[in-house]
Amino acid sequence: MDFELRVIEAITNNFADDQIVGSGGYGVVYRATHEGEEIAVKKLRQLPGLGDKQFDSEFRNLRNIRHQNVVRLIGYCYESRHKYMDHNGDLVFAQIMERVLCFEYMHGGSLDEHIQDKSCGLEWPTCYKIIKGTSExxxxxxxxxxxxxxxxxxxxxxxLLDESMTPKIGDLGLSRLVASTKTRQTEMRDGTLGFVPPEYIKDGFISKKFDVFSLGVIIIKMLAGNKNYVRCSEIPPEQFIQLVRAILSPSVKTGRKSCRKRQDIPHTK
Incomplete structure (x- = not known):
């Protein structure tokens, strides 16, 4: 759906602070209601290098995604306007490009709200549901x-989580299309420290393994908590793989949503 900027401004009360529900490197997210449906309105920042072609490619990229575990894109707004702005003490008449993406609103918040220092505050069946859905x-x-x-x-x-705690991957603003399955090298440096694989930090290489590494960190934090994650990273890789398989194998084999409780996970020292 193509939103006009005046409509976006109306449903966000002119991007009022009290309607902000989050922010990130690419923009600020507002909670709004359009035609009876609650939506999340993401106003992109004025980012250098974000050109028309890049935005158009990103929008088309997002628009075509249809999956129960990926946040649904509802529409967008892409308008140019002129306004007076301060530039080095002078008032100049500048052209401003307003870019806005509108997504379904997720009432359950985000997963980070549930991960505590020592463990995840959710029951294991819910954790397993989140891990499985995010993987899919x-x-x-x-x-x-x-x-x-x-x-x-x-x-x-x-x-992000809906009312039934079904996970959906959001904030695809940093996503990039890669034309082949081959690893490529890039000069850009994105991601969040702690969730970025070492080969990317060192050489800037990107492949499917980038996101898989990040997912692995998320799973460990869900099981062990933020503080105990450091302890987990000290376990030899072979031993850690065996522990993870032991924890997940009952549910994987039987298809059940329950398995060993978190308190039964061997402590690491």
Whole structure:
């Protein structure tokens, strides 16, 4: 749906502060209601280098995604306007490009609101549901769109939850299309520290493994909490893989949503 800027301004009360529900590197998110449906309105910042072609490609990229574990794009607004602005002490008449994306509103908030210092505040069946749904959404982005969509900033704050705690991957503003399955090198540096794989930090390489690494960090934080995540990282890789398989295997084999309780997970020291 193509929104006019005046409509966006009306439903956000001219982008009022009391309607802000979040913000990130790409923009500010407002809660609004349009035709009886609550939506999230993301107003993109005036970012250098975000050209018309890049935005158009990003919008088309998002518009074509249809999956139960990816936040649904409802519409967009892309308008140019002129306004007086202060520039080095002088008042200048400048052209401003307003870019806005509108998504379905997720009433359950984000996953990071539930991860505590020592564990996740959710019961294991819910945690498993979130892990499984996020994995399926990520697989859809990587493999089902003709060209691969890499999120590049997957973290608990970008995993949104609906009323039934179904997870949906959000904030695809940093996603990039990659034309082939081959690893490529890039000069850009995106992502959130702690969720970025070492090969990217060192050499800037991007592949499917980038998002998979981020997902692994999320799963560990859900099981161990923020503080205990550091302890988990000290376990030898082989031992850690065995522990994860032992925790997940009952549900994977039987299809049940329950398995070993978090308190039964071996402590790491």
């Amino acid at each position: 959404g990520l697989n859809h982005l990587h493999n089902s769109q003709g060209k691969h969509i890499y999120h590049l900033d997957l973290k608990p704050g970008n995993i």
